[in-house]
Amino acid sequence: MIRVEGLTKDYGSRRAINALTFEAQQGEVLGFLGPNGAGKTTTMRILTGYMPATSGTATVAGYDVMDESLEVRRRVGYLPETVPLYTDMTVFDYLKFMANLRHLPDPDDRVDETLELVGLLDRAEGYIGKLSKGMRQRVGLAQALLHRPEVLILDEPTIGLDPGQVVEVRNLIRDVGRERTVLLSTHILSEAQQICDRVLIINKGEIVAEDTPGNLQLGLEGAARLLLRIKGDTAPLLEKLGKLDGIQSAKPGAALGEIELQLATKEEMRPEIARAVVSGGFDLLELRQVGMSLEDIFLQLTRDNSANGKSKE
Amino acid sequence: MRNIWTIASREYKHYFISPIAYVVAFMFLATVGIIFALTILNANQSALYYPSAPDASSVTGPMAFLLLLASPALTMRLLADEQRMGTMELLLTAPLRDWELVLGKWLGAFLFIASLAGASLIFPLILNFLIDPGIDKGILFAGYLGVLLVAASMLGLGVGISAMFSNQVAAFFVSLVIFVVMWWLIGVPASLLPNGGEVFRYLDMASHFYETMIRGVITLADIVYYLSLTALGLFTGTIAVEIRRWR
Known part of the structure; x- marks a missing residue:
């Protein structure tokens, strides 16, 4: 049209x-x-x-x-x-x-x-x-x-x-x-x-x-990011998860008991991570994928530095 | 044709809710009326010495002159205001050719002036009752034709100038200056230059009316002159609208 x-x-x-x-x-x-x-x-x-x-x-x-x-x-x-x-x-x-x-x-x-x-x-x-x-x-x-x-x-x-x-x-x-x-x-x-x-x-x-708005959110991120929440102290789990294959980094999240995981691949790793958490004796409260909001994408794409700005879908 | 009419009828109706148009109408009819009344009184008093009856020129003469002020006042907003208000974007994205827009605007203004001229017919009508054999119909017809031709050309030029501005006041004064030059000042070089004054004499807007049509003489040259000016104005307006698109 x-x-x-x-x-x-x-x-x-x-x-x-x-x-x-x-x-x-x-x-x-x-x-x-x-x-x-x-x-x-x-x-x-x-x-x-x-x-x-x-x-x-x-x-x-x-x-x-x-x-x-x-x-x-x-x-x-x-x-x-x-x-x-x-x-x-x-x-x-x-x-x-x-x-x-x-x-x-x-x-x-x-x-x-x-x-x-x-x-x-x-x-x-x-x-x-x-x-x-x-x-x-x-x-x-x-x-x-x-x-x-x-x-x-x-x-x-x-x-x-x-x-x-x-x-x-x-x-x-x-x-x-x-x-x-x-x-x-x-x-x-x-x-x-x-x-x-x-x-x-x-x-x-x-x-x-x-x-599409959905694909934009997924596509730009490359590898997935996960948010994990457990009951109690996160320090021992952080150490354990850091050693897992396919996880690029694991760091404490914004709130108590939260861990942010940056994966190295786009593949689904949630079941594997869930098993690792439970088998380690931790109480799993939440595990979800975090997407970039369209706001983040927009800012990233329209930011002045042209290295990002020119990347085409 | 339909588009021209749509634009023209909106403009025509708009004059009846516009204060400027009422001022113009009042000024136009009141001035013509006063001059007409004075002419009759004067003719009554001087009939002993100059035994000639007044004719329609006592109405058409002042009317043609008043157009000098009335036309810029009526045309100034036509396209300039569309530009200022942004409604030009609406018109230029409607299925309407640029020349149809310009011609429609002109036609709306022309019909308004024609209505005023129509209303002024009351004065010759009165005169017709006052004079024994009635007034000279030839002078009446030629005079009114002249007034309409002068109006057509001035409104045409006015629309063209309005298309170049987004400020009504600027459009008004530029039109007025051009009319003053073409109506009065152009006669100066014509009278000063022994040869070559012909061009200026031909361009003189007033002479094409005051030397012929007001006395009942209709010549093709005068008609062509006024119609050419009208066409020039409308053409300029269309070009100006098109140039706006490119900017």
Whole structure:
């Protein structure tokens, strides 16, 4: 549905994005993660036909964003980061104006349906200028959904919403994403974890990682880390475990009775370790694998030192 | 065509909730009305010495001049404000060609001026009752055609200039300066230069109206002149919008 190849954009001498290549399938929610200024908005603006790329190609729903811009724009719903709206229009009039620009049949009905979808039906006659930030965000979302687009591009859709609204909007995006393609940008990692099928981490205009949120967590760690908790003193066990094959290091954990194990392999060692603990006469309370949070991965990937930053999945 | 109409009708409706448009409408109709009233009073008093009845030019003359101020006030926000508010991003990602956007904006403003001109028809109508054989319909028609052509060209240039700015006030003053130059100042080099003044004379916006159409003379040259200026403005506006995309 979205296919991007070698996309590059320069603003004067500054390179905003550098040779981006990625794809998004139908029915997929693709998360675009990265610090501010990483090039997320620029990429989205190119995909929506707002601005041309310096080089590279991008097709959306089978149409080239440069050569067949109008066809692309007909099939894309876009929520810009700033949620630009006409503040002196009513919600209904504004959406009807957008519906007319998109040549929708029965614009009135379509606007009502969409307002119901985003839960704004009771505000239809209110002026946009009088709405709260969260409400405006939903008007923007309604505008993007108005024509039931094949591809939905949302630039930080949940920013500025209160926690209740965030949950609502996330559910809405997930529902929409079942049949359509959704590309959304965010810098809230838990959000990406919750609603995205796949995540693309972008830093300084380059993709530094691309995978499902789950795989990202596993893949980056290399070997597994385990957390072990026993009753009583850990010192004798530490010594015993340190001698075990396949364990790189064993050190006391943060809390009393905890041991952190860094394994040398990716293989499953938990049964073996459990036996060793029990046969040594220790009381085993807990043994679990600890994953890196997406936060850790994100920080590790987008940190300035380029040795880490360039490692691709 | 449909897109142009969608944009134009939104702009047209917007004028009726905009204070600036009411100020413009009031200034326009009140000034024309006052000048018209004075002309009639004056004609009454001086009829002994100059026995000629006033005609529609006493309405169309001041109207064309007032467009100098009214047009920049009506066009200044058209594209500049979209840029400032960020709604340009919305329009430029909607399935709408850049020239349709610019033309639609212009059409909205033109229809508003045309409505004002329509409302001002009340003055020639009054005059028609006051004068015995009625007023000269040719002068009326040519004068109003001239007013609409002047409005079209000024609004066209105004939209083009509005597309270059994200600040309405800047768009207003740049438009105003250009109109003042083309309406008045351009006549100066035309009168000073013995030869070669032809170009300046041709470019003079006022002469194409005040020397012909206001007196009931319609020439193709004048129509082409105003329509060319309109096209130039709209073309400039489209280019300016496209340049914005590249930045």
